Amino acid sequence: xxxxxxxxxxxxxxxxxxxxxxxxxxxxxxxxxxxxxxxxxxxxxxxxxxxxxxxxxxxxxxxxxxxxxxxxxxxxxxxxxxxxxxxxxxxxxxxxxxxxxxxxxxxxxxxxxxxxxxxxxxxxxxxxxxxxxxxxxxxxxxxxxxxxxxxxxxxxxxxxxxxxxxxxxxxxxxxxxxxxxxxxxxxxxxxxxxxxxxxxxxxxxxxxxxxxxxxxxxxxxxxxx
Ligand code: HEC
Numbered sequence: 001x002x003x004x005x006x007x008x009x010x011x012x013x014x015x016x017x018x019x020x021x022x023x024x025x026x027x028x029x030x031x032x033x034x035x036x037x038x039x040x041x042x043x044x045x046x047x048x049x050x051x052x053x054x055x056x057x058x059x060x061x062x063x064x065x066x067x068x069x070x071x072x073x074x075x076x077x078x079x080x081x082x083x084x085x086x087x088x089x090x091x092x093x094x095x096x097x098x099x100x101x102x103x104x105x106x107x108x109x110x111x112x113x114x115x116x117x118x119x120x121x122x123x124x125x126x127x128x129x130x131x132x133x134x135x136x137x138x139x140x141x142x143x144x145x146x147x148x149x150x151x152x153x154x155x156x157x158x159x160x161x162x163x164x165x166x167x168x169x170x171x172x173x174x175x176x177x178x179x180x181x182x183x184x185x186x187x188x189x190x191x192x193x194x195x196x197x198x199x200x201x202x203x204x205x206x207x208x209x210x211x212x213x214x215x216x217x218x219x220x221x222x223x224x225x
Contacts, residue, residue: 033107033108033111035111036052036058036059036218036219037052037053037056037059038056038217038218039056039217040052040219041053050219059216059218060108060109060110060112060216061112062112063112063113063208063211065207066203066207066208067204067210068208069204070203070204070205070207070208070209070211071115071117071208072204073204073205073208075117077162079127080117080119081119081120081123082119082123082124082159083119083124083126083127084119084120084121084122084127084128085105085117085119085126085128086105086118086128087100087101087104087105087126087128087214088104089104092104095126099133100126100128100129100133101126102129102132102214102215102223102224103214103221103222103223103224104221105128106220109214109218109221123159127209127212128212129214129215130209130210131209131210131211131212131213132215134210139210140206141180141181143209144180144198144202144206145182147162147202147205148161148162148163148165148166148188152182152188153183162202165199165202165205166180166196166197166198166199166202167197167198167199168197169194169195169196170193170195171193171195175195176195176197178197178198179195179196179197180195180196180197180198
């Protein structure tokens with residue numbers, strides 16, 4: 001080994017080069033992003049500087065409570081291997097034409113997330129704006145049926161069923177209020193006298209899905225009229 005110093009120099013430069021390229025430049029470009037309001041206003045002191053207008057809600061919102069627990073389920077169940085959470089620009093693919101979201105996602109959309117689940121593959125649709133596409137009680141019911149068995153609402157789907165997140169129970173006098181309501185004559189419904197109840201994991205997961213929304217403008221990514 002007569003070229004040991006050269007070898008170390010080589011290793012040092014390879015590491016330093018990738019550190020600068022991957023960590024430092026991204027940090028310089030994106031590290032200072034903060035939450036903002038939908039519209040910026042000129043500052044009182046210096047009108048050439050745009051600042052956050054007081055009192056407006058800050059975006060991106062922070063996900064809390066049940067939705068935050070649901071995110072852990074989303075991670076542990078591996079939903080990310082088939083679903084992305086990033087909407088591409090209108091001139092860069094058909095995401096917006098498909099109705100996956102009203103605008104492209106930008107780096108700032110992710111700054112409040114402890115783990116960013118951009119995804120790597122799109123076996124299924126993008127979910128970045130799922131909560132905007134399936135809203136309210138109807139959206140909740142649809143998602144529970146779909147998770148229990150995608151075939152119920154999406155015939156021919158290749159998504160696996162997650163029926164283990166649901167409990168089959170004998171009906172005790174009356175059907176429970178949170179029991180899944182199957183479409184009439186669905187062959188996936190429970191036997192006579194039984195009902196399907198979401199477990200806490202399923203409830204949290206669906207709340208997380210419904211909380212995924214890109215329904216606000218950012219100064220660098222405005223929802224077109
Ligand atoms: C093997 C790949 C695969 C995995 C794993 C998977 N999905 Fe899917 N998913 C799909 C496919 C394909 C579709 C489109 C067909 C359909 O609607 O079922 C889909 C559709 C969806 C939809 C409806 C989207 C829409 O725009 O209508 C939701 C919501 C969803 N998946 C959530 C999940 C969640 C939550 C998990 C994890 C528990 C998961 N998926 C895991 C493949 C997958």
